[in-house]
Amino acid sequence: MRALVLALMLLGTPAWAVQPDEVLSDPVLEQRARTLSKGLRCLVCRNESIDESNASLARDLRILLRERLVAGDTDAEAVAYIVDRYGEYVLLNPPARGSTWVLWAAGPLMLLLAGGVGLVYLRGRARTPGEEQAPLSANEQARLDDILKD
């Protein structure tokens, strides 16, 4: 409901995101930093990645991430470094570890379940004619035909 309206009231200010002085001179490293920072949460914002956020904490995290990459960390090491300091709350994409596998499995499991129920229903439909409802009175049938005839 009024979806973004309220999100933005709480969000406060529009995003300026990455500033020119943060950009690394090596385009490959910079691209890795951009990709990784899209998956890291700005801790003081509402549902925003540090790549999009203009909060100063997000800027600090962007710079920290770039420092780790320049220091030679792999993507996984750089992210692990930040998660060690800020907790898994910082990950916008929760890894399927521990209880979180439930979250990841929920969709496929539900599809199997719903698909199974649907299949059983379809087989039932195809085989038995199904119990007839209480038959309509002549009057009702006439009315129904009248409504449905066009």
Next chain:
Amino acid sequence: MARHRAPPYGRRMITELGHFALILAFGVAIVQMVVPLVGAHKRWPGWMAVAEPAAGAQFALTLLAFGALMWAFVSSDFSLRLVVLNSHSMKPLLYKISGTWGNHEGSMLLWVLIVALFGAMAAWFGGNLPPTLRARVLSVQAAIGVAFFAFILFTSNPFLRLATPPFDGQDLNPLLQDPGLAFHPPFLYLGYVGLSMTFSFAVAALIEGRIDAAWGRWVRPWTLAAWIFLTIGIALGSWWAYYELGWGGFWFWDPVENASFMPWLLAAALLHSAVVVEKRESLKSWTILLAILAFGFSLIGTFIVRSGLLTSVHAFANDPERGVFILMIMAFFMGGALVLFAARARALEAKGVFSMVSRESALLVNNVLLAVACFVVFIGTMWPLLAEMFFDRKLSVGPPFFNAAFTPFMVMLGLILPIGSAMPWKRAIITRALKPLRYVFVLAIAIGALAYAIQSGRSLLGPLGLFLGAWIVMGTIVDLWGRTGRGENRLRRLGRMPRADWGKMVAHAGLGVTMAGVAGLTAWSMDDIRAVPLGGSYDVGRYTVQLDDVKRSQGPNYVSTTGSVTLLHDGAEIAQLRPEKRFYPVAQMPTTEAAIDYNLLRDVYVVIGDEQAGGGWVVRTYIKPLTNWIWIGCALMALGGLLSLSDRRYRVAAGAAKTKQVPAQ
């Protein structure tokens, strides 16, 4: 010197009249809830007949209350607390009007106004409904109204006064001062609340204990209307986010967005299952369950947004009264409806028999995919809360999760859509249904492969989106063409196809266009961030951006910094852009007004940032391919819905005169 803007006596009277009308509407709704329900049970025509005038009166009174509140905003009556908190005398008129619903209390008043509007429309157009069903539908609708009138009057009264009115108001959040956003909430509300009508029909049918093809036909226009409004509302919000937020994002998987997306998914599922009820008298209990759940998700959406629960667990404690009240409303309506469903669903045995391969089965698959997709969005939205409550883990579920977990279901839906819609009812022969589609499939694959070959990156998403888009659009056109039969005069027959068939084609094509747009934008957008000296220019892709000048100026209630940018393509000027940033002193807030060069194939999106210490300005440039396809697709979906809605089969009221003589059962 004027002491303050105390409005004259007459104007304040209007506000009091509005408050009084609201209380009266609450009373009328209670009568409308109780009397027709008892009347339908006892078969007392006089009592049942109360519903119709009561629905009209309830709507008129609520409209009066809403009009009075709007008048208070337009005339800047700062003796009202709500106006002080959300308006300012200098604000442009349009935003004074939209400010009426740009806050909690006013938006809830809009919500009940629309509940009452739908109730009144059901009373006016429901001449063809059996009297008991009509009485029960209006009674359930009134019950929803009663709950929300009570919510407004007891926890969120918009008509509260201040003893000493201040000179001026605190202004509306500047981000909301935008034409796109002025109309976003009303459309979304029309959609949410439209689903209350299908809910009322479902509950009334459960009370009646019977559902037939006619029920399917009565309930479909309401679902269709709600879905059209939701589509427009969501698209407006997304479009607004795209041009206003300054980095061209169009969807963020934010809890409040998800809150509007879940009912949309279920309403889409409901539209399709109601077709099966109407044509084949099957899937009845599932359709009823969907109707209940779809409105349930509207209530959950209201709860999520109004309680602030998902912003953080702590925000909930700031205003527990409202949150708990909505939770109680939700528990009452969902609990009651589901108990009724459990008790009565067995009575709704299906009639139609169909084979495993048939239109019915295809629509069932559509429903499974849409419902599971909705479930994924739901669990992703609620997971941070659940994880904290049960596993003591504080974690985030953001866009990367939703993109990965939700997209496969949409891909599957897109793949089966043309096949399913080409199948006949009852029993289909799969090879015959596939035959006309084979060229379309090959062509769509070729388009996807071509996109894969010429793209610069290594994305699979972009080509997949284009393939799906082409497959759906061409498949649905071939399907409609195939329905014209053989031989001469096919074009003329095409023109005479029922509007519902055209609507189906246009809406499905819209879905394909939107899918292609989303995939293209996500996969192939480019951005560039740099500090540019005045007069400097730089290249982004095949475009050259040149910053000519930056000027400061004064707007009605803001200060503006505007850049003059020339956009060149292969050396030739194609556009003059004016990216702007504004500062609203009353609210102490900055906003960005991006300058966008719109084009069917790509948008060039330029944003001006801060002045740099070393001279020059920060300029962001984004090349966003296929963006407009997203909104064009949404517009097509809404148009398709409208075409279907205008089909003569749904003008049930038109048949009312002929069937008046049929006595009450």
